Amino acid sequence: xxxxxxxxxxxxxxxxxxxxxxxxxxxxxxxxxxxxxxxxxxxxxxxxxxxxxxxxxxxxxxxxxxxxxxxxxxxxxxxxxxxxxxxxxxxxxxxxxxxxxxxxxxxxxxxxxxxxxxxxxxxxxxxxxxxxxxxxxxxxxxxxxxxxxxxxxxxxxxxxxxxxxxxxxxxxxxxxxxxxxxxxxxxxxxxxxxxxxxxxxxxxxxxxxxxxxxxxxxxxxxxxxxxxxxxxxxxxxxxxxxxxxxxxxxxxxxxxxxxxxxxxxxxxxxx
Ligand code: SF4
Ligand code: SF4
Ligand code: SF4
Numbered sequence: 443x444x445x446x447x448x449x450x451x452x453x454x455x456x457x458x459x460x461x462x463x464x465x466x467x468x469x470x471x472x473x474x475x476x477x478x479x480x481x482x483x484x485x486x487x488x489x490x491x492x493x494x495x496x497x498x499x500x501x502x503x504x505x506x507x508x509x510x511x512x513x514x515x516x517x518x519x520x521x522x523x524x525x526x527x528x529x530x531x532x533x534x535x536x537x538x539x540x541x542x543x544x545x546x547x548x549x550x551x552x553x554x555x556x557x558x559x560x561x562x563x564x565x566x567x568x569x570x571x572x573x574x575x576x577x578x579x580x581x582x583x584x585x586x587x588x589x590x591x592x593x594x595x596x597x598x599x600x601x602x603x604x605x606x607x608x609x610x611x612x613x614x615x616x617x618x619x620x621x622x623x624x625x626x627x628x629x630x631x632x633x634x635x636x637x638x639x640x641x642x643x644x645x646x647x648x649x650x651x652x653x654x655x656x657x658x659x660x661x662x663x664x665x666x667x668x669x670x671x672x673x674x675x676x677x678x679x680x681x682x683x684x685x686x687x688x689x690x691x692x693x694x695x696x697x698x699x700x701x702x703x704x705x706x707x708x709x710x711x712x713x
Pocket of ligand 3: 592594610611630
């Protein structure tokens with residue numbers, strides 16, 4: 443739907459964490475009113491209604507997903523199925539009821555438990571600033587298939603992992619690898635293969651008055667392991683959030699280290 447220039451200016455000033463939802467609501471109301479272009483007046487009227495009724499729209503949790511399912515060519519691992527299972531897990535937790543008991547006053551979006559799922563390490567859905575961030579990941583290995591020294595892996599890898607000295611196979615500096623899987627797609631001979639596909643897991647990120655970036659658990663995890671880890675985080679959150687504090691505010695080094703001990707070995711090498 444088209445927006446007038448002043449309406450576009452106004453929507454850009456809406457805080458980014460509600461901007462997408464306000465934009466969708468404005469367009470929905472304008473469409474219902476038979477309009478083809480959103481004006482500044484439409485935008486302001488909807489924004490007022492939306493923000494004053496925010497507590498009615500809070501559902502206790504939120505899962506952000508990147509645009510991978512729309513056909514992004516960078517997808518390392520499709521997260522659609524994991525998204526569905528996360529939604530089921532979070533729904534089963536009655537987080538809205540939990541927050542209503544713990545938070546004094548109106549519920550706001552920033553009280554919600556936030557998960558972000560991105561299908562590759564480009565991280566378009568900002569997993570680094572969510573309570574739990576999940577990134578599709580591919581562990582790369584060299585196989586016995588002969589390398590033709592074509593250089594495709596050197597060209598495609600943005601992290602400088604590969605070094606060729608004329609003849610293959612390349613030397614790998616895997617400490618730099620972010621597990622995007624692009625080299626596996628580019629290698630024409632099968633010399634590079636996916637050892638394992640799964641998800642990287644980041645915990646405890648948030649914005650707000652005291653922002654912090656999430657910490658990454660070492661390794662790559664299966665969907666089942668990710669769900670177990672999220673379940674553990676929810677249990678910790680419910681046990682410690684007395685007044686609706688975010689998981690990211692509460693997460694301790696001891697809890698993180700305990701998860702690392704319990705899941706780290708299964709997850710594999712750090713990335
Ligand atoms: S995170 Fe990766 S897969 Fe998802 S939209 Fe961004 S580039 Fe595409
Ligand atoms: S998976 Fe690792 S080695 Fe391969 S292209 Fe991505 S960053 Fe480079
Ligand atoms: S590992 Fe594959 S992509 Fe890299 S140089 Fe050898 S054949 Fe080419």
